[in-house]
Amino acid sequence: GEDVEQSLFLSVREGDSSVINCTYTDSSSTYLYWYKQEPGAGLQLLTYIFSNMDMKQDQRLTVLLNKKDKHLSLRIADTQTGDSAIYFCAESIKPGTYKYIFGTGTRLKVLA
Amino acid sequence: DAMVIQNPRYQVTQFGKPVTLSCSQTLNHNVMYWYQQKSSQAPKLLFHYYDKDFNNEADTPDNFQSRRPNTSFCFLDIRSPGLGDAAMYLCATSRAHYNEQFFGPGTRLTVL
Helix, strand or coil: CCCEEECCEEEEECCCCEEEEEEECCCCCCEEEEEEECCCCCEEEEEEEECCCCEEEECCEEEEEECCCCEEEEEECCCCHHHCEEEEEEEECCCCCCCEEECCCEEEEEEC | CCCEEEECCEEEECCCCCEEEEEEECCCCCEEEEEEECCCCCCEEEEEEECCEEEECCCCCCCEEEECCCCCEEEEEECCCCHHHCEEEEEEEECCCCCCCEECCCEEEEEC
8 A cells, every 4th residue: 555644733842852753554665755845835855764774863853764663753853943844754665666655744833 | 056946936827727837957857747735735746757758647637737848847737727726736856766856846826
């Protein structure tokens, strides 16, 4: 199957950590991505992880991948008001298919 | 800066009146994509071009067509827009054999 699921909403206080979760069903996924979408804008690639990795850190962002459970998470440290946006995870099934399966998106609201 | 550009950012059309959305890229990427994104939903792939080869998604309505006259430009034509076609339309590009997609800012289409 090709379903990628995310919780719809997350609210955190400024300075706290945010954790956005994603579950996927296709075990043949090669790359998994996190995109950020601000209101009225396109998608901005934040980070990605290859399926043979279990963790990737990039400044305030930490991606964790549990292949056994098909679970992906994005942790944002020291969350700022500018991080308020919708976050989409996406999987690409195999190189060259040129197709992403996007998650349903998580709306992150950061409270000052 | 290399980028993906979409024009116009906002487009208003009348029910049944053909409309064309434009995408250009300076990244020299082989693959160009068109997505439709309705409010609070994940982007939905309509079709993509690999160089000149057109690849339509099975559930893309016939009302949606695309043209790619050269590497840099790709157009989305909606022959007879209905109210249900009001959405954000996102263009993206990627290099062949690399999965990472780069998105433009989107065109928001309103159908009156």
